[in-house]
Amino acid sequence: MNQHWDALKDHHAAVEGRPILDLFEDGTRAAEFTARADGMILDFAKTNIDARGRALLLQLAEAAGLADKRAAMFAGAKINETEGRAVLHTALRNMDTPLMVDGQDVTIALRETHARMTAFADDVRTGRFTGQGGKITDVVNIGIGGSDLGPAMAVLALAPFHNGPRVHFISNVDGAHAADTLQGLNPETTLVIVASKTFTTIETMTNAETVRGWMAQKVANPAAQFAAVSTAAEKTSAFGIASERVFGFEDWVGGRYSMWGPIGLSLMLAVGPEGFAAFLRGGAAMDAHFRTAPFAENLPVLLALVGIWHNQICGYTTRAVLPYDQRLSRLPAYLQQLEMESNGKRVAMDGTDLPYHSGPVVWGEPGTNGQHAFYQLIHQGTRVVPCEFLVARRGHEPDLAHQHLLLVSNCLAQSEALLRGRSLAEATAIMAKKGLTGAELDRQARHRVFPGNRPSTTLAYDQLTPFLLGQIIALYEHRVFVEGVILGINSYDQWGVELGKELALALQPMLEGKADTAGKDGSTRQLVDWARG
Secondary structure (H helix, E strand, O other): HHHHHHHHHHHHHHHHOHHHHHHOOOHHHHHHHHHEOOOOEEOOOOOOOHHHHHHHHHHHHHHHOOOHHHHHHOOOOEOOOOOOOOHHHHHHHHHOOEEEEEEOHHHHHHHHHHHHHHHHHHHHHHHOOOOOOOOEEEEEEEEOOOOOOHHHHHHHHHHOOOOOEEEEEOOOHHHHHHHHHOOOOOOOHEEEEOOOOOOOOOOHHHHHHHHHHHHHOOEEEEHEEEEEOOHHHHHHHHHHHHHEEEOOOOOOOOHHHOOHHHHHHHHHHHHHHHHHHHHHHHHHHHHHHHOOHHHHHHHHHHHHHHHHHHHHHHOOOOOEEEEEHHEEEEEEEHHHHHHHHHHOOEEEOOOOOOOOOOOEEEEEEOOOHHHHOOOHHHHHHOOOEEEEEEOOOOOOHHHHHHHHHHHEEEEEHHOOOOOOOOHHHHHHHHHOOOOOOHHHHHHHHHHHEEEOOEEEEEEOOOOOOOHHHHHHHHHHHHHHHHOOOHHHHOOOOHHHHHHHHHHHHHHHHOOOOOOOOOOOHHHHHHHHHHHHH
């Protein structure tokens, strides 16, 4: 592998100062650096990756054994080596294809759970499940991390398809989140979903107890209006939740990859089983594309290789995700967990230190809002931030088509501006027309120079639908997998989450005055004393 990394670094050194715009001179650049899948377009022409660079990146993927590792993942091999688990979130959206793991066809249980979810969602949506107030009007999903970010993002994304109860989310252990979410809701007509695989996640269970207390103010049997997404049957039973309202999932489905199954119950309640099925079909379509398309035409592979080029080769440490789609406003936050929890590692599979940086910092906001905030830094700051634009050709508001046209024009303009920039000569000409001369002309012009030559990709699609959302999420899931394979890391554990949890448990009795702070550093002791008041 080292020779492939070295070849890429040498190539980057040779082309680093080249204007990306020069690559468009032959007229074929855009077509040759665009890939398609089921109506989705990935344009990565506005990067400094040329034919030679692309070939070297593809060789890197081949040398990493990507094809074999991809096959192993889909076959149910235990590629999560530090936990000894398979990685089979893909099975949740491909339940009709038998899959043997440890001698058992795991899709049988998946179909049974999905059927139970569908029946329960239908009962809630049609009013057969009445709760204790006659009809469920609102659903509150309590979870955190993968039990919250995915469904919360998806419920917002698919707002035009909502035809069920209103869905709300509580994740933060800060009591303000529960208080603000419950404000205005009626306990008698609210269904609560507690999403925690182990039913021990401290933030989730604390919020669950808070919401149960809120419901008890009006409802005789609060637990009768609770459902759970958990595998801890004894704990859900002790909480009072009937087994028919408990939906479990296997340990080979990681939290941040789990909304395709029971963690997506809140989404199914919002858009209905048919809408949820379309979401699964979109994910399955991207799975099929990922498994069969040649690497040079494969959207997840190409998106990952662009990421490797920008981060590990060019040294760009962050990645901005910029959906020009208001309903995808939570996508950057979702991708922060998906990418940074998956590939934010420091050792390879064998435990040795990585010889290069792992995943980048992922962040972003929807356009056009970000244009009036951080785009200043993206355009004129001293650091290069690769940008990933997402945009739909059509919105869901035909009466506001003129606004969607303005939205799309802004998206395309931003990627063009990052590419082209504005030279000092151009800025000088602009300011000269305003009557400036001499030193003041030069000073003012320099403030209006845009370096340009800043890379971006654009993911374009017709319209945001359940199927399309499934495609997008599966695309990014597989992108994470490909980057992890090339980096030689385990993308499916998250030990970095654990230490803070352990220390928080130890600190709680100290804050309550039940334990002393011996052994803590001076700063922590000082802050504990402050918190005690």
